Amino acid sequence: MTDLSTDDIALAGEYALGTLDHATRGTVAARIRRDAVFAAEVALWEARLDPLNDALAPVAPPAALWRGLEGRLFAESPRPSPWRWIAAAGALSTAMLAAVLWFGAPLATGPGPMWVSDMVSEDGSVRLAALYDEDRGEMRVSVGGEAAPEGRDFELWLIAGEAAPISLGVMPEAGQAAMPIPEDLRPLMLNATLAITDEPAGGAPGGIATGPVVALAALRRI
Amino acid sequence: MSTQAADLADLLTRVALRDRSAFKALYEAASPKLFAICLSLLKDRREAEDALQEVFVKIWHGADRFAPDLASPAAWLNTVTRNHAIDRLRALRSGSYTLDAAEQIADPGPDPEATAITSSEGRRIEGCMEGLMPERAEAVRLAYVEGESYLELSERYSVPLNTMRSWLRRSLIQLRNCLSP
Numbered sequence: 001m002t003d004l005s006t007d008d009i010a011l012a013g014e015y016a017l018g019t020l021d022h023a024t025r026g027t028v029a030a031r032i033r034r035d036a037v038f039a040a041e042v043a044l045w046e047a048r049l050d051p052l053n054d055a056l057a058p059v060a061p062p063a064a065l066w067r068g069l070e071g072r073l074f075a076e077s078p079r080p081s082p083w084r085w086i087a088a089a090g091a092l093s094t095a096m097l098a099a100v101l102w103f104g105a106p107l108a109t110g111p112g113p114m115w116v117s118d119m120v121s122e123d124g125s126v127r128l129a130a131l132y133d134e135d136r137g138e139m140r141v142s143v144g145g146e147a148a149p150e151g152r153d154f155e156l157w158l159i160a161g162e163a164a165p166i167s168l169g170v171m172p173e174a175g176q177a178a179m180p181i182p183e184d185l186r187p188l189m190l191n192a193t194l195a196i197t198d199e200p201a202g203g204a205p206g207g208i209a210t211g212p213v214v215a216l217a218a219l220r221r222i
Numbered sequence: 223m224s225t226q227a228a229d230l231a232d233l234l235t236r237v238a239l240r241d242r243s244a245f246k247a248l249y250e251a252a253s254p255k256l257f258a259i260c261l262s263l264l265k266d267r268r269e270a271e272d273a274l275q276e277v278f279v280k281i282w283h284g285a286d287r288f289a290p291d292l293a294s295p296a297a298w299l300n301t302v303t304r305n306h307a308i309d310r311l312r313a314l315r316s317g318s319y320t321l322d323a324a325e326q327i328a329d330p331g332p333d334p335e336a337t338a339i340t341s342s343e344g345r346r347i348e349g350c351m352e353g354l355m356p357e358r359a360e361a362v363r364l365a366y367v368e369g370e371s372y373l374e375l376s377e378r379y380s381v382p383l384n385t386m387r388s389w390l391r392r393s394l395i396q397l398r399n400c401l402s403p
Contacts, residue, residue: 006395013394018263018304019365019372019387022312043292045394046304048401050297051347052366056262058254061274066249069275073282074242164235197239209239210286 004041012038016045112136116222117194119215121145126154126214128171130194137186139168139179147173148198155199157209159216160188165195170203193218230295237285245282252296253278256303263307263369273310277303311369350400358393365390 004012014020015028032039112135119128127144141156148154148171156179157165166188169179181189195216197209204210230251236244256277260270280302288298351359361379364370370378376386 009398010391010394013398014387014391016301017362017365017390017394018308018311018369019375019390020312021371022309022315025309025312045398046301047293047297048347048397049366050294050300052363053255053259053300055363055367056255056258059258059261060254061257061271065253065271065275066246069249069278072275073279162232165239204286206286206289208235208286212240 004037008038009041012041013045013049015042016049114222115189115219117217117219119194119196119217121196121215126196128154128156128196128215130156130219132181132189132219134186134190137181137183139181139189140176141171141179142176143171143174151201152211153199153201153203154196154214155203155209155211157195157197158185158188159193159195160191165209167204167207167209168194170199171196189219190221191219227294227296230299231288231290234281234285234288234295234298237282238288248281249278252299255296256299259300259303260307262367263304263311265369269310269314270307273307274303277306280306308369312371315371347397347401350397353400354393354396358389361386361390362393362397 011028015025015032020028028042032042112133115132115134117130117132119130120126125146129142129144130139131141132139154171156168156171158168159165166185168181168185171177193216195209196214197204198211198214199209200211230248233244233248233251237248253274257270257274260273260277261267264270264273281299284302288295292298293301351362354362357379361375364375364378372383372387372390375390376383379386381389
């Protein structure tokens with residue numbers, strides 16, 4: 001239920017309908033940003049009125065438009081998509097044990113099956129080694145290299161198959177950390193890929209990765 | 223969720239992870255509808271093309287803001303597009319008049335037409351639109367689909383601007399009462 005007055009509900013409707021003038025739209029947009037109840041009412045209106053778009057028959061945009069968009073967004077730094085990186089990581093056959101040696105204090109292995117993932121950013125400035133103890137359901141991570149930029153955090157993600165990445169938490173700035181893996185995620189850890197993304201401080205809002213992928217690597221049985 | 227909606231939701235999730243091939247697939251799937259929205263609102267091919275490009279730049283940078291529990295992926299894409307195109311449309315003619323954001327409906331009591339649509343039948347907007355007086359339903363459609371402003375609508379229906387606004391606000395409230403149980 002809403003605490004909004006009828007006039008506020010109508011104003012939210014007018015915003016979604018599109019009839020407000022430029023200045024008033026600006027005022028209402030500012031309110032949407034600071035007033036969650038009002039913003040929710042606008043979202044409801046957007047959903048309520050959306051079926052009116054059914055009246056519009058699709059029109060193919062000119063082909064040049066995609067090329068312009070591609071040039072504008074991707075021109076300067078061609079970088080393969082993370083999903084292609086994942087395919088590449090899956091094809092690696094080299095033992096990942098070496099990762100453990102890159103850090104001063106090696107991660108302690110247990111008696112049961114162990115999985116390792118070494119993540120190194122493209123320029124080598126960010127390094128993170130993860131060692132997963134299957135029997136104990138615990139992962140130990142060792143962070144090396146540069147910390148996240150001011151006001152940002154590195155966040156660790158579990159990627160299993162084509163499903164959306166699952167956050168495993170924000171990385172400590174340096175040193176080692178033990179991360180218990182929740183039971184329901186444990187089966188996913190085997191043969192999964194781990195990725196680090198650059199996120200706002202405290203981690204990705206809503207649990208959905210927003211930042212660029214800094215590094216990623218498959219978890220390998222050792 | 224339909225297969226198409228699930229596909230769009232999946233593409234948006236991957237776009238949020240900076241997956242370019244997913245972005246291209248999303249563009250191919252969604253751009254014809256979104257271009258139709260831009261054309262209908264802006265009425266100018268060049269403006270519509272510019273708007274569509276800006277919209278996809280916003281989608282690339284803001285796909286993480288898509289919240290599946292609040293909107294279908296198609297409705298979210300439509301809303302991003304509409305908001306951009308309407309902002310542009312209103313900016314092109316800014317300064318012609320300014321409304322009062324604190325506008326009040328003079329009499330929120332029932333209109334003669336209200337009784338027709340307060341019943342629970344027809345939760346969908348189309349059914350509820352049929353409960354509005356035909357002229358008012360047409361005004362809602364012209365505003366939403368064609369992007370007509372209060373000024374344009376008031377000229378079309380030869381009524382003062384404030385009267386036009388009062389009509390539409392009443393119609394919105396009646397639509398809401400019809401759509402919400």
